[in-house]
Amino acid sequence: MTRVARLPRLVGVGVRTHVSYMSRSPIEITFAVLVPLVYATLAVYLFRAAGDPDRLLTASVGAGLMGIWGSVLFGSGGAVQNQRWLGTLETLVVAPTPLALVLLPITLATAVTGTYAMGATVVWGVVLFGVPLDFAHPLLFLLAVPVCVLALGMTGLLLAAAFVLLRNANALANPLDTPVWLLSGLLVPVTVLPAWTHPVSWALPTTWGARAVHAATSGGDVLTPMLAALALGTGYALAAVLVLGRVERRARAAATLTLA
């Protein structure tokens, strides 16, 4: 089988393996779901207080998107660090598969497990606050969420490239959490932010992924932002592929593949 032909299977088996692995830690799943539920609760109260009851579903979905981003951000860094702790990073690197194709399924898996948060925040809104499930484009919503997950997973690959070199990846992950979800308009539109932040927002796949999901929820063009998210995510992934060759060589020179 040619390398290109085995690619979908490699990614598929990798994502399945890592989603299974991550899903078997009850404590990790509990925290991944609990934090977005807190965000969702705050958002629903804020939107109600602002006299915006029509956008309660947007609040639930926005909190879910924050959960996906949090899962990708900490998951991509944490996943690489976890491989180090498990002692599997060396066995992954010593495999003849390029490091980018080893790491991509891991970052995609972190985005997939992030969708647990989306499910939880939507159900939380319905059950606790009686938020009606009146999606503007229900079918497009079901398409926009996986596309957003894919775009974020590919973005995670660039994060993972940086995290391979850092023994304490959380040092980079923590300061990126809140600014990115603010700049991406996951909960509040980017239009309310100062104009100088807009170019940064446009450069983030999270912005376009969130715009597509929000448009599917409350109305608007879904396809254009969805394609923009995919294109940007692909760009980030390609950048990661280019960077990873150098990163791996530096890791081999600096001996950062193991804890010992």
Place this chain on the structure above:
Amino acid sequence: MLAIEADALRRTYTSRTGWLRPRRTETEAVRGVTFDVSRGELFGLLGPNGAGKTTTIKMLNTLLLPTSGTARVFGHDVAREPVAVRRRIGYVFGGDRGLYERLSALDNLRYFAELYGVGARDQKRRIGELLDLVGLTGRERERVEGYSRGMRQRLHIARGLLHRPDVLFLDEPSIGVDPVAARDLRRTVAGLAAAGTTVLLTTHYMAEADELCDRIAVIAGGRIRALGTPESLKARVGDRDVLEFEVYGVDEELLARVRRIPGVRGAAVEERGTAQALTVQSDRGAEPHARVLAALDGVRVGRVVSREPSLEDAYIAIVEDATARREPAEVTA
């Protein structure tokens, strides 16, 4: 073509401490190691902790870049052609880590089979063969977190063999494994070598090295101190007698006293449960028995055995000699 060629390999680790006045410390882990391994050979790399065994293996299997020197695996340079090297090697290390604990053995093997490019059609058969080989058939659907250390080690070996590597690097595979599992492991390794796989093995267990290896290199302080067949290494201490004392409470001071006895060429003590085994090497015919007992005055002594020199005695003699001539490994700037 040679399976492995290492030529003047060196590796230095650099670490920095302090913020305001950073200090850089360089540690020379490997200081110019040269050896080669023929196709199908079972080659042992022995040495004390921190001798440079694992660093050498990690340079050969592409996980570390050499600071200087070159190494090739089946003609492929480990620094410049890592992917070509990785296609031909398997890497197995000892201990509990390196597996996805919350997944089953089968899930672990399926995943690594993909990463190692085992074709979808061959995977099921290959995984079945390997589970049989390492004796895990019937337990493959259980989560690895419930496995004993011996079972994990066997799973590591199965993982390392998925893509039928030409060269297998085994880094202390029997560490912490019970004697029965260690015997099975030796049998598996011997079988692989007999089938034509080149094996580079590091171990602390001399009996294991003696039984398995065609040739052995003893590494200490980052340099190879001796290289040859187990018999040729044993011959280095062939002119010595060995006495083994079962003792209780021998410390460094007493050991130094024993070493000063005329005719004694070396002495080492090893913990064996509540007792210790004191091994004394002496010139043939020196008969230091009574003088050693006198030097051990006040220490409880059990059984005393006189025996022929073993590979372990040769190893101890080589390492002690290297320790006596040791250069500083760390340079601070």
